[in-house]
Every structure is written in C-alpha cells, then in structure tokens.
Amino acid sequence: MDNQPPLRIVLAKVGLDGHDRGVKVVTRALRDAGFHVIYPGLWQSPESVVRTVADEDADWLGISLLSGTHMTLVPRIMQMLQAAGLRHVGVLVGGIIPEADVPKLLAVGVARIFGPGTPLGEIIEFLRAQGSRTHA
Amino acid sequence: MATAMDRKLWAQWQQEIEKTPPSPRPATTVSGMPIEPLYTPDNLEGFEYETELGYPGQFPYTRGIHASMYRGRLWTMRQFAGFGTARQTNERFRFLVEKGQTGLSTAFDLPTLMGLDSDDPRSLGEVGRLGVAVDTIDDMRQLFSEIDIGKLSVSMTINAPAVVVMAFYLANAQDRGFEWRHLRGTIQNDTLKEFHAQNEIYFPPEPSVRLAIDLIEFCTHHVPQWNPVSVSGYHIREAGSTAAQELAFTLADGFHYIDQCLARGLKVDDFAPRLSFFFNAHNDLFEEVAKYRAARAVWADRLRNHYGARNEASWKLRFHAQTAGCSLQDKQPEVNLIRVAYQSLAAVLGGCQSLHTNSMDETLALPSEHAVTLALRTQQVLAHETGVANTVDPLGGSYFVESLTRQMQQEAHRYFDAIEQLGGMLAAIDRGFFRREIAEAAFAYQREVDAKHKLIVGVNAYQEPDEKPLEILTIDHAVESEQIESLKRVKNQRSNDEVRRTLDAVRRAAAAHENVMPTLLETVRARTTVGEVMHALADVYGRCDSAVV
Incomplete structure (x- = not known):
C-alpha cells in the first residue's frame, strides 16, 4: 500500500430504497480505514451509478440494496458497466440478498456479497487484499 | 431515604462488589447508556x-x-x-x-x-x-x-x-x-x-x-x-x-x-x-x-x-x-x-x-x-x-x-x-x-x-456452522405487469377533461395556500393517480432533491 494512492470506492443506493443505515456506516468505516469513498446519496438510477463510477475513476463499486430489487437492478448495472468499458471495476453488493440469489449475482460478475451482520473489518480486509483492479 | 445503618451495609455491599472481576463487556444499554450494578433509593433523590x-x-x-x-x-x-x-x-x-x-x-x-x-x-x-x-x-x-x-x-x-x-x-x-x-x-x-x-x-x-x-x-x-x-x-x-x-x-x-x-x-x-x-x-x-x-x-x-x-x-x-x-x-x-x-x-x-x-x-x-x-x-x-x-x-x-x-x-x-x-x-x-x-x-x-462489546446470538456469538434456510414468501413477478395493466385500463376509461380540470383545481388550491383536501377528494373521484396528483402539487411546492439526503 506504500506510496500508492488510496483505493477509490463508489458506494451507491439504487432505486427507491431509503434504508441507508448500513451504507452510511460502511462509508464511515472505509473512510476511517483510509479509502477514498464517494457516496452520491439516495435514489440513484443504474445510469447515474455507472456515470459516477466513470467520472470518479473508481476501483470498486459497492451497491447497497435492502428492497428486494437486486435481481432487477444489479444485472442491469453489470451490463451497463461492461458497455461503458468499466469491466475492471470490482462490484460488491451489500444488504439483504436471499441465499438462492447469491450464485445468480456471482454469475453476473459480482465479486462478493456482504450480508447483514458482516463485521466492518471483513469488508476492509477484503478490499485491502484485493486492491485495485484498475491500476494494478 | 437511606439511614446511617443503611450506609454501613451499603459500604459492605460496595466492598463485596469491588471484588468481582470486571466484565469484558461494559454494562451499558443497547443505546450505550451506562447502567449501575444496583439501584437504591439513593438514585431517586427528591422522588415524589x-x-x-x-x-x-x-x-x-x-x-x-x-x-x-x-x-x-x-x-x-x-x-x-x-x-x-x-x-x-x-x-x-x-x-x-x-x-x-x-x-x-x-x-x-x-x-x-x-x-x-x-x-x-x-x-x-x-x-x-x-x-x-x-x-x-x-x-x-x-x-x-x-x-x-x-x-x-x-x-x-x-x-x-x-x-x-x-x-x-x-x-x-x-x-x-x-x-x-x-x-x-x-x-x-x-x-x-x-x-x-x-x-x-x-x-x-x-x-x-x-x-x-x-x-x-x-x-x-x-x-x-x-x-x-x-x-x-x-x-x-x-x-x-x-x-x-x-x-x-x-x-x-x-x-x-x-x-x-x-x-x-x-x-x-x-x-x-x-x-x-x-x-x-x-x-x-x-x-x-x-x-x-x-x-x-x-x-x-x-x-x-x-x-x-x-x-x-x-x-x-x-x-x-x-x-x-x-x-x-x-x-x-x-x-x-x-x-x-x-x-x-x-x-x-x-x-x-x-x-x-x-x-x-x-x-x-x-x-x-x-x-x-x-x-x-x-x-x-x-x-x-x-x-x-x-x-x-x-x-x-x-x-x-x-x-x-x-x-x-x-x-x-x-x-x-x-x-x-x-x-x-x-x-x-x-x-x-x-x-x-x-x-x-x-x-x-x-x-x-x-468489538464484541455487544454480543448478538448467531451473529458474533453462538454461530451455527450449517443452517437450514427457512421457507420464505416469494412475490410473483407478474404482479408488476398485472398492476400496470390495470392502471392502463383505468386511464383508458376515465375522462381526461375531468382529470385536467380537477388537477388544475388542486394546483390552484395549493398556490392559494388553501387546504388541499377538498380538491383532492374531487380529483381522486376522477380516477387520477397518486403520481399525477403529487406532480400537480409539486408544480406549486417544488420537489426535494436527493442532495439533502
């Protein structure tokens, strides 16, 4: 990590879901851990998320979803990232994802899913171990 | 209130409790409020x-x-x-x-x-x-x-x-x-x-x-x-x-x-x-x-x-x-x-x-x-x-x-x-x-x-390695298209003139700072939608953008 710029991470709430307790706690923890975190606020559309990822030259995108719309919105974001030439950006999903949907999200290219009760340290360790896929 | 005799007994209790090894987890409420080991009349001074x-x-x-x-x-x-x-x-x-x-x-x-x-x-x-x-x-x-x-x-x-x-x-x-x-x-x-x-x-x-x-x-x-x-x-x-x-x-x-x-x-x-x-x-x-x-x-x-x-x-x-x-x-x-x-x-x-x-x-x-x-x-x-x-x-x-x-x-x-x-x-x-x-x-x-100062059963303590998933309710995706279809039917059946006229009345009431309820009761009878009515109100009141949240 020495002399390297901090990892750039966009955290996003997509759709109408207003449950932002988790994403705010994670934002704070990742900032405290030295990451550069961009959190654009609620009600993001898939389009606006992908635009933010491109504009901010992000290494990672973390999507927070607790409204059950993950199977509609996440694959759509994955497709749009590819179309925008952002395949190298790692995608994480946080929130309530039923067991049955986990393999489906991994199959569309999500790197990791962090469910409720995940210790903050686990997310931090994961990102440190993975590092940047953009600038590596 | 505590008497002199109580004081002596209290001091005795205090000595006893000091012998107890401290807990690795602070005695606080779920909100983090510290809790005393014991409450007595001393905690309620002037209680009436x-x-x-x-x-x-x-x-x-x-x-x-x-x-x-x-x-x-x-x-x-x-x-x-x-x-x-x-x-x-x-x-x-x-x-x-x-x-x-x-x-x-x-x-x-x-x-x-x-x-x-x-x-x-x-x-x-x-x-x-x-x-x-x-x-x-x-x-x-x-x-x-x-x-x-x-x-x-x-x-x-x-x-x-x-x-x-x-x-x-x-x-x-x-x-x-x-x-x-x-x-x-x-x-x-x-x-x-x-x-x-x-x-x-x-x-x-x-x-x-x-x-x-x-x-x-x-x-x-x-x-x-x-x-x-x-x-x-x-x-x-x-x-x-x-x-x-x-x-x-x-x-x-x-x-x-x-x-x-x-x-x-x-x-x-x-x-x-x-x-x-x-x-x-x-x-x-x-x-x-x-x-x-x-x-x-x-x-x-x-x-x-x-x-x-x-x-x-x-x-x-x-x-x-x-x-x-x-x-x-x-x-x-x-x-x-x-x-x-x-x-x-x-x-x-x-x-x-x-x-x-x-x-x-x-x-x-x-x-x-x-x-x-x-x-x-x-x-x-x-x-x-x-x-x-x-x-x-x-x-x-x-x-x-x-x-x-x-x-x-x-x-x-x-x-x-x-x-x-x-x-x-x-x-x-x-x-x-x-x-x-x-x-x-x-x-x-x-x-x-x-930090495990607070333990949650099954999450950071007493975990089970193999869990059997519960049977959960799944919502049929057809709901969305079914609902959109029925909305379309309503929109086809209603009078668009009535919709326009009653929504205008909502805007006028809102702009005049009148209570909007009477005009809302009229417009919903013309089968206007939640979205249409909210839109009409926003024409007067404006929208809140996500920057504030």
Whole structure:
C-alpha cells in the first residue's frame, strides 16, 4: 500500500430504497480505514451509478440494496458497466440478498456479497487484499 | 431515604462488589447508556410519587393513560401487512381478521410511498414488492372490499402522499355508505421523520409539513375519530438512533406539528387528543419501558403547561409499538421469535395501546403466513398466559426503572434545547442535525458489535456452522405487469377533461395556500393517480432533491 494512492470506492443506493443505515456506516468505516469513498446519496438510477463510477475513476463499486430489487437492478448495472468499458471495476453488493440469489449475482460478475451482520473489518480486509483492479 | 445503618451495609455491599472481576463487556444499554450494578433509593433523590408518577389515567400519566389499563381492555393486536396487488393484500387482511387480529394495518409498496405510479420507470422492480401497490381509488376499493371498515380500525403507513391516499380512503368509504364521523383508524402522515431517517421524501420540508397539517385540519373537522398523524420514532430508531434520540426527536416533531396547527388558528384541544405516536420496541427491556414512561410524562407536561391544553385527552400520549426490525438477524432466524417475544413484553410493560410483532423471517423477505401466525400468537400468549395484563404498570416503583425514566426525560430536554438553539425544527433539519446524530449512534453501535462489546446470538456469538434456510414468501413477478395493466385500463376509461380540470383545481388550491383536501377528494373521484396528483402539487411546492439526503 506504500506510496500508492488510496483505493477509490463508489458506494451507491439504487432505486427507491431509503434504508441507508448500513451504507452510511460502511462509508464511515472505509473512510476511517483510509479509502477514498464517494457516496452520491439516495435514489440513484443504474445510469447515474455507472456515470459516477466513470467520472470518479473508481476501483470498486459497492451497491447497497435492502428492497428486494437486486435481481432487477444489479444485472442491469453489470451490463451497463461492461458497455461503458468499466469491466475492471470490482462490484460488491451489500444488504439483504436471499441465499438462492447469491450464485445468480456471482454469475453476473459480482465479486462478493456482504450480508447483514458482516463485521466492518471483513469488508476492509477484503478490499485491502484485493486492491485495485484498475491500476494494478 | 437511606439511614446511617443503611450506609454501613451499603459500604459492605460496595466492598463485596469491588471484588468481582470486571466484565469484558461494559454494562451499558443497547443505546450505550451506562447502567449501575444496583439501584437504591439513593438514585431517586427528591422522588415524589404524586408528581412524578401519579395514578394511571391521571396526569402526568407516567403509569399509563387509562385507569385500569389492560384489565379494562387489552392492547390492539395490529399486524402490518401488504404485498402485491390490492386483491392479494385484501386476502391477507381477511386471513388476519379470521385469526383474531383486532385491527388492520396497511403496508404500501415503495412506489406508492414515494408518490410514484406503478408505470413510472423509477418504479421498475419495486411494484407490489414491499407492500401493496395503490395507484388510484380503484385499488383502494379493492383493498378493503368486504371488510367492515365501519367497525375495524384501519391504519395506513404512508407519509409524503398521505393526503392523496387519505382522499382515496375517504372517497371510497363515502361511496360504500360509511359516514366519515364514524371511521376509526390512523394515517402515519409524519413527514418530519422522513427527513430525519426514513427517506420517503417528495416535497421540501416546509410544504411537506404544510400538507401534513392540511390533513390534520381536515380530519379535525370531518373525521373526528381518525388519528390524522402518527408521530413516529420507530424509523428514527431503525436508522440507528439511541432510545433517548428516538424519544426526543419524536416528541420534538410532535411539538412542531402542534405549533403549525396553532399557527393555522386551530385550538390545541380540538386536535391534540387525536395526535398519536409510534415507537420502536427494541431489545433492551428496561430502557424501552423507561422510554415509553418518559414519553408520556414529557408530553403531558408540555401539553398542559406550555400549550395550555385543558382537555385531559390532549395530555395523553397514546402509542402504537412495533418490535425492532433492525434487531432481527438473518442467521438462525427462529431465534428472532425469542427476540420479538421479549420486545413485545417491553412494549406491554410500557403501556402501549397497540402492537405489531415482527415475524421471524422479516430480514429475509415479507413474512410467510406461518411466520405471521407465530408473531400474532406471541402477543396472544403474552396477553392471556403470562399475567402481565393483570396489574397496571408492574415495573412502577422499581428504583432502576424510575431512575432510567428520569434519565430519559433529562436527555429529551437536552435535545429540545439543542434543537431550539439551532433555530427550531426546520433549521435543524436544514443543518443535517438529526441525520448526523443518528449516523453517529449507528456507527458507535456497529463498533461495539464488531468489538464484541455487544454480543448478538448467531451473529458474533453462538454461530451455527450449517443452517437450514427457512421457507420464505416469494412475490410473483407478474404482479408488476398485472398492476400496470390495470392502471392502463383505468386511464383508458376515465375522462381526461375531468382529470385536467380537477388537477388544475388542486394546483390552484395549493398556490392559494388553501387546504388541499377538498380538491383532492374531487380529483381522486376522477380516477387520477397518486403520481399525477403529487406532480400537480409539486408544480406549486417544488420537489426535494436527493442532495439533502
């Protein structure tokens, strides 16, 4: 990590879901851990998320979803990232994802899913171990 | 008070306790409030029974708002329900009534809560998912079809579009021949807590409150048995606040609504008796009981001594409680049944008027019928088998509970002062005060859990390696297209001239700062949609953009 710029991470709430307790706690923890975190606020559309990822030259995108719309919105974001030439950006999903949907999200290219009760340290360790896929 | 002899014995006890090795986990409440190893009369200096507690049904209502509490009548068991189309939710309602539920409570889907129609592109994937989709008066008619709304009380959890949904409800009730003055129920209509925590926001804060007051004013005159607002701490707590913040911010919201009603020229005793409250029932039993007791005492004092209310009904804080959704875990979900049972005990020991018990599977999905039945049975066991309903305020007089109740009141007053110093409610919202306070508390709590200062069964302690997944309810994706189809049919059948004319009337009333309810009742009869009406109001009031949240 020495002399390297901090990892750039966009955290996003997509759709109408207003449950932002988790994403705010994670934002704070990742900032405290030295990451550069961009959190654009609620009600993001898939389009606006992908635009933010491109504009901010992000290494990672973390999507927070607790409204059950993950199977509609996440694959759509994955497709749009590819179309925008952002395949190298790692995608994480946080929130309530039923067991049955986990393999489906991994199959569309999500790197990791962090469910409720995940210790903050686990997310931090994961990102440190993975590092940047953009600038590596 | 302690005597000299007591002092000696006390010192002896103190010596004993100092020998105990310190616990690796600090003795604090779930909100982080430090707790003493023992409470004695020393913790209640200057305690006066008559002024601090009084008798139940009497000022300051610390012990409860009714003289006989549950001996007279049990709390209302009111399970929140709603999913899919109005037809599906209507079936669930009738199922619940058959199982012995005594009131109905409606969950709307996210598009409805956000004031969007089912066919809006932003609603994609959300229609009927977390609640029932209601676009027009046609859906409202279906939702309560064959349900005797003249007899059952009905609760509707809706905020930004509350005026529109209430117009649906009232117009439909009238069409079915029910008189408004006989209708009983509650509409949440609490937009302030949306800005603090819940985030279902459409208009900026000032017009949001204006609309809430329109509804309170209208109901005060025409639907007198209806609770036109349920001032809610529940969501504040779910967003991560402490118990004291939940208490303080909720009551401060209530005071703001009162101030605005008074500014309209309403008299406090005309509307205050119908202001109702909604609190969380979290894990920390005694902290929760203290919170409810403190809420009643602070409210009664403010209403009588600050607002000068003379009607005793204005002084009484009535509340609904719901067990804490945020305390439920996806690991070992059956354990949630046990959490919910303790939480509902707290609500009942705290004197709630109605209660929703969460289902064990609610972190995973909307509850299955099996899980909902167990949740309702939890309340029935509490009511009929445990004996808690036999006497009023059974924890009253406990040194510990009385001391916590006092502490809660002091914390609430500290927050009221802080809000006032920031320039009042709207100025404090504008400065992000509530959001910041809540986010700090949520972060501090997560730190405690990560450090295992707080243990959560199945999550950071007592984990099971192999868990068998629960059977969960799945919502058919056809709901979205079915709902959009039926909306299309309504739009094809109605008169577009009527739609235009009535929406113009809504705009004119809003621009003239008149109460919008009469024009809303007219427009919903022309079968306008939630989205269309909200749009018309936004033409005058503007929209709140996501930059503030």
